[in-house]
Amino acid sequence: MKKYLLVAKNTWDETVTYRLNFVMWRVRVVLQLLTMYFLWLAVLPPNTTVGPYNQSLILTYILGTSLISSLVLSSRSYGVGDEINQGNLSNFLIRPINYFLYQFARDLGDKAMNIVFSAVELTILFLILRPPLFIQENPTYLILGICSAAIAMIMYFFINFLLGLIGFWSPEVWAPRFIFITVLTFFAGGLFPLDILPKNLFLIFKFLPFTYLLYFPLKIYLGQLAIPEVLQGLFISLVWAILLYLAMKTVWELGLKIYTAQGR
Amino acid sequence: MKIKKYLKVWFLLTINVSQIAFLSRFGAILFIFGKILRFSFFLIFLILLQAKTQSIAGYSLWQIIFFFATFNLVDTIPQFFWREVYRFRSYVISGNFDYFLTKPFSPLFRSLFGGSDILDIPMLFLSIILIVISATKIGDISVMGVLFYSILIFNAYLIALALHIITISVGVLTTEVDNTIMLYRDLTQMGRIPVDIYRRPLSWILTFMIPVAIMMTFPAKVLMGLLSWQWIIFAFLISGVLLLLSLKFWQFALKNYSSVSS
Numbered sequence A: 001m002k003k004y005l006l007v008a009k010n011t012w013d014e015t016v017t018y019r020l021n022f023v024m025w026r027v028r029v030v031l032q033l034l035t036m037y038f039l040w041l042a043v044l045p046p047n048t049t050v051g052p053y054n055q056s057l058i059l060t061y062i063l064g065t066s067l068i069s070s071l072v073l074s075s076r077s078y079g080v081g082d083e084i085n086q087g088n089l090s091n092f093l094i095r096p097i098n099y100f101l102y103q104f105a106r107d108l109g110d111k112a113m114n115i116v117f118s119a120v121e122l123t124i125l126f127l128i129l130r131p132p133l134f135i136q137e138n139p140t141y142l143i144l145g146i147c148s149a150a151i152a153m154i155m156y157f158f159i160n161f162l163l164g165l166i167g168f169w170s171p172e173v174w175a176p177r178f179i180f181i182t183v184l185t186f187f188a189g190g191l192f193p194l195d196i197l198p199k200n201l202f203l204i205f206k207f208l209p210f211t212y213l214l215y216f217p218l219k220i221y222l223g224q225l226a227i228p229e230v231l232q233g234l235f236i237s238l239v240w241a242i243l244l245y246l247a248m249k250t251v252w253e254l255g256l257k258i259y260t261a262q263g264r
Numbered sequence B: 001m002k003i004k005k006y007l008k009v010w011f012l013l014t015i016n017v018s019q020i021a022f023l024s025r026f027g028a029i030l031f032i033f034g035k036i037l038r039f040s041f042f043l044i045f046l047i048l049l050q051a052k053t054q055s056i057a058g059y060s061l062w063q064i065i066f067f068f069a070t071f072n073l074v075d076t077i078p079q080f081f082w083r084e085v086y087r088f089r090s091y092v093i094s095g096n097f098d099y100f101l102t103k104p105f106s107p108l109f110r111s112l113f114g115g116s117d118i119l120d121i122p123m124l125f126l127s128i129i130l131i132v133i134s135a136t137k138i139g140d141i142s143v144m145g146v147l148f149y150s151i152l153i154f155n156a157y158l159i160a161l162a163l164h165i166i167t168i169s170v171g172v173l174t175t176e177v178d179n180t181i182m183l184y185r186d187l188t189q190m191g192r193i194p195v196d197i198y199r200r201p202l203s204w205i206l207t208f209m210i211p212v213a214i215m216m217t218f219p220a221k222v223l224m225g226l227l228s229w230q231w232i233i234f235a236f237l238i239s240g241v242l243l244l245l246s247l248k249f250w251q252f253a254l255k256n257y258s259s260v261s262s
Helices: A001-019 A019-043 A055-072 A076-083 A088-095 A099-129 A139-168 A176-188 A198-206 A215-221 A225-258 B002-023 B024-055 B061-081 B084-094 B097-102 B107-112 B117-136 B143-174 B178-192 B202-209 B212-223 B230-255
Strands: none
Touching: A001 A019, A001 A099, A001 A139, A001 A215, A019 A055, A055 A099, A055 A139, A055 A176, A055 A215, A076 A088, A076 A099, A076 A139, A076 A176, A088 A099, A099 A139, A099 B024, A139 A176, A139 A215, A139 A225, A176 B024, A176 B178, B002 B107, B002 B117, B024 B061, B024 B117, B024 B143, B061 B143, B061 B212, B084 B097, B084 B143, B084 B178, B097 B107, B107 B143, B143 B178, B143 B212, B143 B230, B178 B202, B178 B212, B202 B212, B212 B230
């Protein structure tokens, strides 16, 4: 366990080493956040609603996606595909280290840094913009929201790792990831809360894993779901996490059979 | 004669870059598909937003789509022509930029036009089709409106050119390019919708400091007859000044270039 903590710490240190790179990345994140924030502020004046959202709830949702994204979507395991293609995976296969845990520890180090920055940015934005935020005071919803975000984090790691495993079969690992990020931005609820979609479409979305990455944890936080609905959603996301884990293990084993350490 | 030479160099470099892009046909198709998907998703988002809120800051749905289509046209052409800027950092840190300086043609031209990205061509067509459809739906378009729209689109490219020159100049001085160019992309993304939607001071910043409004919003507004002549003159002034400053900055960067690693 100690060695994985060290990996997480190293990832943190690595980020600190390339400070300018990281700060510029965060500036970009804030810009993207501000774009959506001001857009929603313009289209939804006070005393108007879109579906079940008034201005306060929608702005809380948009700012909340930034924090949840830092926890769920920040990652380092996107490098798995390149490590396979360059043959660097061999270095891990011959060492007494679990490659999944190694990558997960790297993800944790990256998430820790992003969460710290995100919290500071949101505090500054709150002080400057003074948005009418919704504060959830019910501890049950807060705990369930955190549980949902934790499952989302694990789910995203499995999806990300699976995408990297394409490297066993193809050198083209970035194009599928580009499509994935595009799909994710829309389907996870990064642009808007998914329940403003037409009802039939949203019903389909409820069974997709993307819904449980951003939209669902925030929806719990906003207290807009009854407890049975929350439990149902947590169950679906757990099932997805298990299915994705099994898929990742199977694809990993299949990939190892054809791995030739090409490039080393 | 000189133009012919430069056109030939651009054409040859574009052929080379295209061959590399199509080394993996699967990857190229996926990238094109991804770009179209990204375009479609934001369009769906705008349609959804308009349907749920009745009107976005007083604009009709087709006007909002026209703004978005214009943004895509202004956003895609620089990516098509000046894709080399995205590769520029590797030339500086490897020292290969030295070869640009010793060749018998402009290093600025080589740094900007070193191979166009043909994967952007489908997006160009898509933007133009959407511009024509949405303009037809808006109706009441005058010939002068179309003329000034074209002129302001050209003006937007001059601003984009200036910002790309500033980016590579920063690259020559600091070896930092990737984040600067992506920052430019993120800022211009704010122009996917009319900039006057944003509150002050943000809308002012996007007009006077970082001219996203002049690039993306002004052309669309002039076609709709919503832009006064004072703003049109202001747009030309900004592009002229910015282009001049960027060229001066490029000269300054070249004078201070110290050949990083060759």
